[in-house]
Amino acid sequence: MKVSEPTPTHVPRPAIDIRDLRVDYGNFVAVDDLSLKVPPGEVFGLVGPNGAGKTSTFRVLTTLMEPTYGEVILDGVDVLEDIESARRIIGYMPDLAPVPADLKVGEFLEYYASAYGLGSLAQRRDRVAECLEEVAITDLREKWCKELSRGQTQRVVLAKTLLHRPRVLILDEPASGLDPLARRDLRNALRRLAKTGATVFISSHILSELAEMCTSLCVMNRGRLLASGTVEEVRQQLGNTERTITASFLHRQEEAASWLATRLGIHDLRLDGSQVVFGFKGTDDEQADLMEGLVHEGFRLRAFEERRSSFEDILVEIAESNRHS
Amino acid sequence: MNASGTEAYRHRTWEVWKNPIFLRYCRSRLRPKGLGLALLITVLIAGFMVGMARSGGVRSGLSLSDAARLALPALLGFQCVLLFILGTAQAAGGMTAERDEGVIDYQRLIPMSPLSKVLGFLFGLPVREYAMFLATLPFAGWTLWLGEISWHVWLPIYVTILTSAVCYHLTGLVTGTVVKNRRWAFLLSIGIVFCLYTVIPQMAKFGLVYFKYLTVWPVLEEFGPKLMPRTAGAALETLQNLAPTAKFFGLGFPESVFTVFSQGGLILTFFVMLCRKWRRTESHLLGKTWATGFYIWIQIQLLGNSLPLMDEGAVFPSQAFDRMIRLKAGWHPDPGEAVAMSGIYGVMSLMLIFIFAILITPSADSQIRGWRRAKKQGVDSLPFFSDAATSFWAVLIMALAGATGWFLFTQGLVESRWFPGHVMSLKILLFYALVMVAAGVGFQALLESKGGRVVGLVTIFAGIVPVMAGAVIAPIDDSLAPLAVWLFGISPASLPMFASASLLSLSELPMEVARAVPRAFQFWLFVTTMACVWRISRLWVSRREKAKSVLSADVVAER
Numbered sequence: 105m106k107v108s109e110p111t112p113t114h115v116p117r118p119a120i121d122i123r124d125l126r127v128d129y130g131n132f133v134a135v136d137d138l139s140l141k142v143p144p145g146e147v148f149g150l151v152g153p154n155g156a157g158k159t160s161t162f163r164v165l166t167t168l169m170e171p172t173y174g175e176v177i178l179d180g181v182d183v184l185e186d187i188e189s190a191r192r193i194i195g196y197m198p199d200l201a202p203v204p205a206d207l208k209v210g211e212f213l214e215y216y217a218s219a220y221g222l223g224s225l226a227q228r229r230d231r232v233a234e235c236l237e238e239v240a241i242t243d244l245r246e247k248w249c250k251e252l253s254r255g256q257t258q259r260v261v262l263a264k265t266l267l268h269r270p271r272v273l274i275l276d277e278p279a280s281g282l283d284p285l286a287r288r289d290l291r292n293a294l295r296r297l298a299k300t301g302a303t304v305f306i307s308s309h310i311l312s313e314l315a316e317m318c319t320s321l322c323v324m325n326r327g328r329l330l331a332s333g334t335v336e337e338v339r340q341q342l343g344n345t346e347r348t349i350t351a352s353f354l355h356r357q358e359e360a361a362s363w364l365a366t367r368l369g370i371h372d373l374r375l376d377g378s379q380v381v382f383g384f385k386g387t388d389d390e391q392a393d394l395m396e397g398l399v400h401e402g403f404r405l406r407a408f409e410e411r412r413s414s415f416e417d418i419l420v421e422i423a424e425s426n427r428h429s
Numbered sequence: 430m431n432a433s434g435t436e437a438y439r440h441r442t443w444e445v446w447k448n449p450i451f452l453r454y455c456r457s458r459l460r461p462k463g464l465g466l467a468l469l470i471t472v473l474i475a476g477f478m479v480g481m482a483r484s485g486g487v488r489s490g491l492s493l494s495d496a497a498r499l500a501l502p503a504l505l506g507f508q509c510v511l512l513f514i515l516g517t518a519q520a521a522g523g524m525t526a527e528r529d530e531g532v533i534d535y536q537r538l539i540p541m542s543p544l545s546k547v548l549g550f551l552f553g554l555p556v557r558e559y560a561m562f563l564a565t566l567p568f569a570g571w572t573l574w575l576g577e578i579s580w581h582v583w584l585p586i587y588v589t590i591l592t593s594a595v596c597y598h599l600t601g602l603v604t605g606t607v608v609k610n611r612r613w614a615f616l617l618s619i620g621i622v623f624c625l626y627t628v629i630p631q632m633a634k635f636g637l638v639y640f641k642y643l644t645v646w647p648v649l650e651e652f653g654p655k656l657m658p659r660t661a662g663a664a665l666e667t668l669q670n671l672a673p674t675a676k677f678f679g680l681g682f683p684e685s686v687f688t689v690f691s692q693g694g695l696i697l698t699f700f701v702m703l704c705r706k707w708r709r710t711e712s713h714l715l716g717k718t719w720a721t722g723f724y725i726w727i728q729i730q731l732l733g734n735s736l737p738l739m740d741e742g743a744v745f746p747s748q749a750f751d752r753m754i755r756l757k758a759g760w761h762p763d764p765g766e767a768v769a770m771s772g773i774y775g776v777m778s779l780m781l782i783f784i785f786a787i788l789i790t791p792s793a794d795s796q797i798r799g800w801r802r803a804k805k806q807g808v809d810s811l812p813f814f815s816d817a818a819t820s821f822w823a824v825l826i827m828a829l830a831g832a833t834g835w836f837l838f839t840q841g842l843v844e845s846r847w848f849p850g851h852v853m854s855l856k857i858l859l860f861y862a863l864v865m866v867a868a869g870v871g872f873q874a875l876l877e878s879k880g881g882r883v884v885g886l887v888t889i890f891a892g893i894v895p896v897m898a899g900a901v902i903a904p905i906d907d908s909l910a911p912l913a914v915w916l917f918g919i920s921p922a923s924l925p926m927f928a929s930a931s932l933l934s935l936s937e938l939p940m941e942v943a944r945a946v947p948r949a950f951q952f953w954l955f956v957t958t959m960a961c962v963w964r965i966s967r968l969w970v971s972r973r974e975k976a977k978s979v980l981s982a983d984v985v986a987e988r
Contacts, residue, residue, distance in 0.1 A: 128797065166534075168537055168538070168710070172801045172805075173801060173805035174805075194538065200531075201531075203530075207453070211453075215452070218449040219440075219539040
């Protein structure tokens with residue numbers, strides 16, 4: 105096994121280390137010099153509109169595709185140099201994960217337990233039972249795979265993905281087709297895994313789910329990394345300082361509106377009864393100055409409420425700008 | 430334990446019976462319900478064959494032993510149908526189904542070596558057909574025992590049947606792996622198996638004896654008489670003595686050993702193809718070195734099989750189509766046969782170059798990817814043997830090897846005892862080399878610079894349509910024969926035939942085309958050579974442009 109050079113002991117070795125990754129399809133650049141490090145034990149989300157390069161990145165990470173160039177090190181194993189070792193530490197669940205029609209759920213899982221060399225027959229059966237329990241489908245063991253619903257199929261494939269206790273889990277849209285209860289189970293299962301030191305790399309279009317599940321995330325667009333970090337950090341990196349503010353006054357709201365209209369960063373101002381609603385673009389400090397100014401001017405401020413653009417809004421904006429360009 | 434802390438268990442490749450993929454198919458394809466019905470039908474058919482032959486034989490006055498032997502040809506045929514046809518369809522169809530369902534990605538991710546995976550699928554997918562074959566064995570065993578047939582006879586037959594089955598199943602697996610559409614994969618695998626093991630072996634009748642050994646026929650011909658009722662067997666044995674036997678460069682091999690030997694090269698190549706594809710889906714089926722080596726190996730096999738048979742006359746079509754003709758007093762091969770055989774050898778060698786060129790020539794995409802990778806690594810050339818590198822040199826070597834093989838084959842014919850006074854000059858080798866290089870390398874250069882679509886169109890309009898037009902015009906009137914010749918000559922595939930017809934001293938062309946053939950050959954060879962030179966120059970220009978566009982440009986800005 106080829107292991108990357110040892111890193112200093114005080115810096116934990118990243119579980120996922122992507123360096124200058126590029127994937128081309130003819131003249132189309134699917135992933136454009138992507139570099140990314142994910143520390144161990146993270147539940148890391150990958151977000152981006154269609155065509156952002158998420159699936160291509162996942163396919164390279166899982167050894168299913170050879171990139172044009174770049175390096176991918178998973179838990180110290182060079183994915184492009186040592187495919188077999190990499191495959192031992194990867195658990196991959198593709199989007200719309202399929203199952204074979206000619207096997208029962210238990211047989212399907214036992215086959216992979218055997219393929220991953222998980223001990224004796226009895227040990228393999230125990231492990232299959234554990235994984236079925238983990239995703240709460242112990243009653244499906246004797247059911248034919250072809251008879252499963254979409255949600256059940258997702259759970260079965262997730263159980264398969266967990267079988268060999270992968271150090272790096274790569275899940276492409278794992279929550280699609282799952283009911284709310286199953287999503288909660290998935291969330292809990294991923295958290296439990298992360299606690300054991302495994303790293304989860306996950307993509308989803310259900311961004312609220314992703315924000316709940318992930319400890320950090322990154323946003324990709326047109327093959328490039330736009331931002332990465334916690335949800336708040338990402339929002340800031342994307343330069344999204346736009347917010348809608350509603351200020352409620354006890355009286356003199358018209359004067360307050362006139363005063364606000366003269367301030368920098370304020371737009372789309374309107375009066376709504378005792379409330380003044382306006383758009384504000386600026387830093388948190390500038391917003392605090394604004395509140396202080398209102399109080400200083402003697403306006404009796406009853407409430408000051410802000411609503412920031414949701415993460416979905418940001419992605420819709422990105423997708424729309426893609427469409428326009 | 431490995432670096433990641435996971436247990437590094439490794440499946441032993443050769444323990445096929447423990448191979449998880451094999452066991453997975455044993456589970457799904459040997460379920461009692463489906464298997465029971467399949468075995469019932471198999472047993473009924475085998476039992477019917479044995480019973481009918483025995484009762485019919487006894488009724489017609491044969492001894493018990495001879496009556497038992499009557500069932501063997503049908504039983505062997507039935508076993509071949511089970512393994513060759515049903516098994517191959519299952520191998521190709523099953524492989525495509527894996528991809529169709531999407532579960533093939535799971536199989537790729539299993540930490541098993543590519544060879545283990547290939548073996549798992551090879552024996553797993555047709556496992557029910559193997560079980561059905563096993564169900565016929567008690568009937569075969571009983572018949573062999575009653576028929577008093579020695580193991581020296583049946584063992585080589587069954588070994589060859591099994592190696593042929595592996596060969597056919599690998600063909601199915603390769604087709605199933607490469608062809609994306611399930612229905613096409615099934616049809617194509619049946620088509621390729623039919624061509625490879627039924628049509629192409631017919632080339633043996635034109636001196637290309639090697640192709641016969643890809644099938645089970647030579648062994649059946651050798652041992653067939655010993656499987657039949659004694660009187661019929663004795664008659665057949667007389668005929669068998671007239672059949673050519675394997676004499677690889679004069680070495681005397683039993684047919685069964687030589688069949689396994691010949692199939693071995695193909696089996697090994699199929700394994701290499703499948704392992705490459707399991708390692709990386711983007712890989713070419715064959716690397717440049719293996720393709721070139723395998724092409725040269727085929728040339729050696731073709732020569733090794735045919736040269737020793739030339740002096741005894743067994744390679745000539747007139748004998749191959751009618752073995753009894755050999756017994757006729759004063760039989761002598763016609764010089765036209767030798768000219769045609771030489772031409773066919775050249776055409777076959779050229780076709781093989783086309784096939785290998787398709788397998789190893791990089792597409793524009795893979796060239797660009799290769800250059801981008803090179804740029805990233807700070808080098809200004811591609812690794813010589815990588816998939817992205819040009820296949821020009823490999824095809825050039827193949828063309829020269831093909832020309833040499835063609836020349837040696839023709840020399841063997843022309844300078845055999847049948848045609849005293851005729852010799853091959855080295856000038857002919859130069860012409861043969863020119864034909865192979867012009868057509869083969871020209872094809873490669875066009876493919877690499879312009880892609881498959883353009884090559885497809887050129888093949889249709891310059892390769893096939895002129896031959897069809899010539900074939901339509903030729904029979905209309907003798908006066909139109911020269912025009913037909915000129916039309917045939919447009920197709921580069923006809924150049925080897927024209928070369929042999931024009932250059933060999935044996936050649937006795939009919940009056941009406943005697944002048945047209947050499948002229949058309951020289952003209953079209955000149956045109957093809959010029960086209961080849963032009964294509965090669967364009968190829969270098971296009972490669973340089975691709976390299977320059979990637980190496981000098983800011984790749985990030987290329988979106």
